[in-house]
Amino acid sequence: MNDNLRSRLLKDILFKGIIGFFAFISLLPLFLILYYITKNGIAVINWDFLTSLPRPIGETGGGVFNAIIGTLMLIVLSGALSIPCGILAGIYLAENSTGKLGNSIRLCVIVLQGTPSIVIGIIAYLWIVIPLKGFSAFSGGVALAIMMLPVIIKTTEETLKLVPYHLKEASLALGVPYYRTMLKVILPSGMSGILTGILLSVARITGETAPLLFTAFGNQFMNVNIFKPIDSLPYRIFYYAMSPYPEWHSFAWGASFILVVLTLSLNLVSRGISAKWKTRF
């Protein structure tokens, strides 16, 4: 009996150790990635890098200014397209927790969220690029907007479901019309949750490349016309990384650093908002 006991206790400790070991080993890639991005990226970053345009190979210098602007523009574009739709859809789902339409929408949201980004890129290509006869920032924005929708809808629905019913009742009982109740009473109390959802979806699409490969397409030059191809940080990283020129490789690291900083800050801010501004009922 004593041997059995000892081996059981041993197994217990061993298992815990193995679990801890594997859990922390999986963090190794993370630290390696962050380390190399910082090491290689910071070396390249300077004011010039941030504010100038790419130069053809052979010339020294150059930067990713157009990519930065492009990414920002795409964020604004896709946000403008997806946020209103997403919030409205989320409101509908929160108000109608049962019912066939609601459930079908929820199903579609699940499907959409799991759809590979490249497939969405193809959709945007078929819907926008072909009719408009060319690559454009707009098509990229549409693709990214489709990707943002599921997250926004889900967080909006969940946040609004937490708002107590009596709040809405009180407003309606005062004779306030439905849309105003939603706009002025319900939405503001769920604002932190909704904002969190928006920021998270923005963080998600900021780093997306695949849907842009044949929509926004990338552009060597500066462009603010949304109906023309536009550059973006992820695209530029891809382009530079796959090129044979070492100088461009180091630019890729630099751009990666900027991208990672951007994505992580968005995540942090959204986390901060959800912690600090949470409305208590």
Added chain:
Amino acid sequence: MENTVLTVKDFSASFGDHKILHKINLRVEKNIVAALMGPSGCGKTTLIRCVNRMHELIPGATISGKMYLLDEDIYAMQPIILRRKIGMVFQKPNPFPTMSIYENVVAGYKLNGIRMPRSEMDGIVERSLRDAALWDEVKNNLHRKGTFLSGGQQQRLCIARALAMNPEMILFDEPTSALDPKSTAQIEELFVELKKTVTMLLVTHNIAQAARVSDVTAFIYLGELIEFGPTEKMFTVPKDKRTEEYLTGKFG
């Protein structure tokens, strides 16, 4: 004292800074039902959870003082050995949903990695289920999962599970508070039979139940043992004023 199963000496327990039990002293003899009663939050549940060292599973839990099972210092033993000698039945019946009735009864052996020939195991299952007054109702369904049983039957299954380990003592943490009156009565009848084989420590907030089934009762209030003695005597002529107030429903 050969007749004493559980000895508690100057025992205190806390969760971090929050002290729950203050210097409890009591002795429980063999083959009786000892009831622990008191208002909610008085520490009675914490007390029995200290007996089988479940209390210490919660981070920040500390104890001081001594407890002895027969002659062994409870807090010097290996917890997993101790818990085989002391069984526990919980407030909400909790048979393991992924196991059949048969497997549930011998779960203690299976979890501890103790192997035995099938015939021996069959014997244990039948004996335990008979002692828990459940055998006739489930003997044809031993290999079905226990979730189809009623609340009262599930609780008796949990009792069988505890009995299968042949413990010295079984701790009951408000075992009937989640059950309907009929099941409650069945289990209370069971107690009378069971105490012939095991010693039972019963936490209850139902004063009438304590009066019905227990031989001795401890009244605990705000973490202190106020009074401890033969049930009939305590209920008719309580020594402490607080006991009297509790029994007459003035609080808790």
Added chain:
Amino acid sequence: MSGGFIVVLFLGILVTLFANSVPSIRQSGIFFFAAKTWDTASGTFGALPFLAGTLITSFLALLISIPFSIAISLFLGEYYREGPISAFLRSSVEILAGIPSVIYGLWGLFLLMPVIRFVETKIGVAPQGVGILTSSLILAVMIIPFSASIGREVITLVPGDLKEAAYSLGATRFEVVKNIVVPYARSGIIAGILLALGRAIGETMAVTMLIGNSNFLPTSIFSPANTMASVIANEFAEATGITAASLIYLALVLFFVTMIVNIVGTYVIQKLSIEASREVT
């Protein structure tokens, strides 16, 4: 009124499905997936190489990632639910999930590929560095956060009183995990793995950068290859006519596969959460 927008959204998804069926023109049957030559020049399009590429990389990545993600799930869901270590691991895993795909690709290209190349020279295989093994490794790292966080959630859902009952019978922690926690959470863990699989199947950028872009059937783990997603990424931008339609056909299949995997996985998890909340009452 918001119903209007939702219907548009819903229709949009349907239209998506129909737009994708444009390649059904090309539907020279399902034999599309049995044929193994993909040659744009001669006009023959067999998708077997890509199907093989996708399946092999995804399942290999899944296998590699499973021990790590289960370890993380158990670590965070059972052993260290709160406290600084837990918070640290949890945040790190979230950051791991938030790193853009193209950056994984970049890192893999310059840091993993030389390592694999070294291994290949040691073994005596053609030292390309890219191929199925490399992309599977990166893919494994990328999908760990998904199955890990779902696994963690379902493990925390295991009712405390079941574990207590097991402890009270004298079981060690390892025995409680092995006999009570894991069986109870089993379907949820599998669902998490399923969702991770869906993610792996659709993952594009990192794979594209590390798989070597070969349209031939892979012969070994070190062969360069292509997945359905990566061949689309590589060839779609300049594809026309039948080539484009075939690529869209691939996208259609990707869409359906990920759709099914995601619906099944989400359904299982929802069922588990509903059951768990019912237990509490």
